[in-house]
Amino acid sequence: MPDDTLLQLAGVHTHIGEYHILQGVDLQVPRSGLTVLLGRNGAGKSTTLRTIMGLWHASAGRITFDGQDITALQTPDISRAGIAFVPEDMGIFSNLTVQENLRLAAIRGSFDEARLEWIFSFFPALKRFWLRPGGTLSGGQKQMVAIARAIIEPRKLLLIDEPTKGLAPSIVDNLARAFEELKARDTTILLVEQNFNFVRELGDHVAVMDDGRIVHHGRMTELSDDETLQARLLGLHAGAVH
Numbered sequence: 001m002p003d004d005t006l007l008q009l010a011g012v013h014t015h016i017g018e019y020h021i022l023q024g025v026d027l028q029v030p031r032s033g034l035t036v037l038l039g040r041n042g043a044g045k046s047t048t049l050r051t052i053m054g055l056w057h058a059s060a061g062r063i064t065f066d067g068q069d070i071t072a073l074q075t076p077d078i079s080r081a082g083i084a085f086v087p088e089d090m091g092i093f094s095n096l097t098v099q100e101n102l103r104l105a106a107i108r109g110s111f112d113e114a115r116l117e118w119i120f121s122f123f124p125a126l127k128r129f130w131l132r133p134g135g136t137l138s139g140g141q142k143q144m145v146a147i148a149r150a151i152i153e154p155r156k157l158l159l160i161d162e163p164t165k166g167l168a169p170s171i172v173d174n175l176a177r178a179f180e181e182l183k184a185r186d187t188t189i190l191l192v193e194q195n196f197n198f199v200r201e202l203g204d205h206v207a208v209m210d211d212g213r214i215v216h217h218g219r220m221t222e223l224s225d226d227e228t229l230q231a232r233l234l235g236l237h238a239g240a241v242h
């Protein structure tokens with residue numbers, strides 16, 4: 001595995017019950033920067049993130065993270081190795097306040113105040129709603145809590161599943177600024193997205209999935225500059241993404 005690769009999946013297969021969902025996924029996530037995983041509904045993107053996180057176990061193949069074989073590890077050990085996961089349903093506690101949601105995610109149980117202020121600098125709503133129950137927040141604010149939970153401790157890799165789904169454009173802009181800030185701090189992000197406009201500027205690398213396999217990977221600029229490639233891989237037509 002090259003030194004600049006933080007995460008590598010090699011020939012990963014995942015079965016869910018009788019269904020063979022991942023059919024030999026080969027994926028490299030370079031250290032630092034943001035890698036986007038694109039693909040149509042049902043292509044296997046969420047299953048890929050869940051398999052990395054040990055929520056499903058690979059039936060074949062190998063997953064290597066920061067030089068360590070994590071294929072057979074259990075989720076808490078994968079988390080301790082330095083990977084955080086923000087699932088599509090966000091997984092925040094509705095009855096707990098924003099503060100309590102974040103406190104549960106802080107390994108020591110107490111906050112690093114400087115880190116908290118840094119998070120408030122790009123998610124100021126969290127400071128405003130600090131004592132509000134998670135369940136009373138808007139979809140965008142819940143997404144901010146979910147991401148804040150994932151980064152309240154420094155992590156080597158963040159896996160984030162479709163964070164912009166159902167959010168208003170102004171909130172999406174807010175998330176884009178947060179991701180820029182995380183990139184500036186050298187956090188490596190693997191982001192599943194359907195919203196190509198959101199990721200075409202943010203992404204450094206891109207992989208496209210179809211039918212449980214990676215069908216393209218490369219630099220984002222190659223894909224964002226090439227409308228023919230977008231049409232072939234993403235079904236986007238010229239002009240549709242502007």
Ligand SMILES: Nc1ncnc2c1ncn2[C@@H]1O[C@H](COP(=O)(O)OP(=O)(O)OP(=O)(O)O)[C@@H](O)[C@H]1O
Pocket residue numbers: 016017019021039040041042043044045046047048
């Ligand atoms: N728990 C499950 N039981 C059975 N099949 C599942 C389960 N979870 C996912 N699948 C199937 O696995 C395939 C891949 O799903 P996955 O959620 O990984 O795709 P995706 O690319 O993330 O798509 P989406 O954007 O719709 O979430 C789909 O055909 C889906 O129906």
